[in-house]
Structures are given as structure tokens and as C-alpha cells.
Amino acid sequence: MLLKLDARRLFERIKYRAPEYMYDFSLKRSRDHFPEIFTNRYDTVSIKDLMLCGQEVIVGLDQYYSKIDEMRWYLNHTQDMPNRVEDKIHGHIRELERFYETLNLYIDVEMGLITEQQTNHETDN
Numbered sequence: 598m599l600l601k602l603d604a605r606r607l608f609e610r611i612k613y614r615a616p617e618y619m620y621d622f623s624l625k626r627s628r629d630h631f632p633e634i635f636t637n638r639y640d641t642v643s644i645k646d647l648m649l650c651g652q653e654v655i656v657g658l659d660q661y662y663s664k665i666d667e668m669r670w671y672l673n674h675t676q677d678m679p680n681r682v683e684d685k686i687h688g689h690i691r692e693l694e695r696f697y698e699t700l701n702l703y704i705d706v707e708m709g710l711i712t713e714q715q716t717n718h719e720t721d722n
Contacts, residue, residue, distance in 0.1 A: 600650075601704045603638040604661060608697045610634050611668070612690050619686065623679035628672065635669045637662070651707045657700035664693045 611634060618634055621627055639662045647655060668689045675682055705711045 598708070599638060600642065600658065601701065604658075604697060604700055607635070607637045607665065608693065611665070611693065615686060615690065619679070619683050622672070622682065631669065631672055635665060637665065639665075651703075653703040654700070654707050657696070657703040661693070661696040661700045664689065664696050668693070 614634060618630055621630055639658065647658075650658070668686065671685065671689075672682070677685070702711075
């Protein structure tokens with residue numbers, strides 16, 4: 598549940614604060630605010646804790662947080678012009694949203710919040 602909440606808060610910061618952090622980046626060319634945006638619990642979770650997660654959740658976590666890491670690396674190292682950076686970040690956010698939805702689905706199934714039968718029925722419609 599902690600990883601689910603962490604993923605949600607992280608996604609919300611990245612998606613909904615994008616206009617603000619991109620404005621600061623464009624105007625000041627500062628990267629000082631990025632650690633605050635990208636801070637998350639997954640960076641410090643232990644292998645022991647991850648062993649409690651099922652295979653699908655582990656795959657979902659890896660996809661989601663790998664995309665986060667890719668975005669963080671890009672923003673901290675790019676020499677692209679601000680308009681190009683903004684376009685790339687919006688593309689990353691769209692991709693991240695798919696990974697976030699998949700991760701939530703896997704976690705919800707594993708926690709018994711929804712059944713696999715419900716997910717199969719929803720995908721059939």
C-alpha cells in the first residue's frame with residue numbers, strides 16, 4: 598500500500614506541477630527543484646520488502662520507476678532548448694500515465710481490491 602501511495606503522489610507531482618517546474622527550468626535554467634519533484638520511497642525500499650510483492654507488481658514497479666528515472670536523468674542532464682524539453686516531458690508523462698495505471702491494476706489485484714475476473718471483464722468491453 599505504501600508503494601501504491603508513493604506512486605500516486607509522485608505521479609501527481611510530475612504531471613500536475615509540470616507547468617511550474619518547466620517554467621522554472623526554462624526561465625532560470627535551474628535544476629535545483631527537480632529533487633523535490635522526483636523524491637520517492639521506491640529509491641529506498643529494501644529487497645526484503647519487495648519480496649513481499651508478486652511478480653506482476655514487481656514488473657509494474659520496475660516499468661514505472663524506470664520511466665521516472667529516465668525523466669529525472671533527462672531533466673538533470675539535457676542541453677535541449679526549453680520547448681524541446683517541454684515536448685519530451687509531456688511525452689514521458691503520457692507514457693508514465695500508462696505505467697501508473699498498469700501498476701495500480703496489478704497492486705489492486707494483488708491486494709484483492711479487484712479480482713482478475715473483474716479486470717478480464719473490463720478489458721473485454
